[in-house]
Amino acid sequence: MTPELLVLAGTAASIGFIHTLLGPDHYLPFIVMAKARGWSRKKALAITSLCGLGHVATSVLLGAIGIGLGVAVGNIEAIEAVRGDWAAWALIAFGLTYFAWGLKAAFRNKPHIHVHDHGDGTVHQHNHSHYTDHAHMHGSQSKIGITPLALFIVFVLGPCEPLIPILMYPASQGSWGGVLAVAAIFGISTLVTMTAVVAFALFGLKRVSFVPLARFSHALAGGAVAISGSFIVFLGL
Numbered sequence: 001m002t003p004e005l006l007v008l009a010g011t012a013a014s015i016g017f018i019h020t021l022l023g024p025d026h027y028l029p030f031i032v033m034a035k036a037r038g039w040s041r042k043k044a045l046a047i048t049s050l051c052g053l054g055h056v057a058t059s060v061l062l063g064a065i066g067i068g069l070g071v072a073v074g075n076i077e078a079i080e081a082v083r084g085d086w087a088a089w090a091l092i093a094f095g096l097t098y099f100a101w102g103l104k105a106a107f108r109n110k111p112h113i114h115v116h117d118h119g120d121g122t123v124h125q126h127n128h129s130h131y132t133d134h135a136h137m138h139g140s141q142s143k144i145g146i147t148p149l150a151l152f153i154v155f156v157l158g159p160c161e162p163l164i165p166i167l168m169y170p171a172s173q174g175s176w177g178g179v180l181a182v183a184a185i186f187g188i189s190t191l192v193t194m195t196a197v198v199a200f201a202l203f204g205l206k207r208v209s210f211v212p213l214a215r216f217s218h219a220l221a222g223g224a225v226a227i228s229g230s231f232i233v234f235l236g237l
Contacts (some may be wrong), residue, residue: 095226102218
């Protein structure tokens with residue numbers, strides 16, 4: 001590997017790390033959905049990895065096509081910007097839809113009182129909530145479901161804008177090996193950062209009690225996803 005390519009590889013790793021860390025849309029949706037739906041850490045990290053892989057792979061594919069066709073960097077970045085807008089608005093739409101569903105579920109599962117009249121004349125009552133009694137089982141036993149699929153589609157739409165410019169130098173030198181090396185290093189850096197943040201966050205959240213907000217966990221998760229999409233649209237993160 002030439003000195004120039006070594007510098008480019010280090011740049012790719014650094015940009016992948018910083019770009020991911022500064023973009024809450026890369027990890028916040030997985031953290032809040034894992035908590036709301038009761039995913040195991042293994043399942044959460046698997047879904048995060050698959051979405052991250054799709055996120056990087058589509059940008060690599062678009063960059064490779066652009067390089068092969070001789071398309072200018074500016075044109076590829078313009079396409080990536082359009083994809084970014086689509087992905088951000090899709091994330092907002094998904095979050096708001098999930099927020100509305102979560103609110104409906106929360107009010108449908110409002111705690112209520114059960115009165116029991118026993119044969120010996122004893123009468124007692126207790127508070128009862130279908131959400132706290134049953135919802136966690138559905139989250140842990142459900143199959144892949146629509147939520148991970150929706151997140152995967154959104155992340156496939158989402159671009160990795162910083163990747164395109166750093167692919168162009170080895171491409172301009174006719175080094176397809178260099179292109180693959182830079183893309184791989186950027187992708188690994190992005191995936192490792194995404195999964196590390198999700199893993200650390202879920203580990204930390206295990207020590208926090210959310211019982212008072214349990215009814216509204218899905219609504220809060222949807223709101224958080226919509227906010228992370230808003231960060232992209234309005235703050236350019």
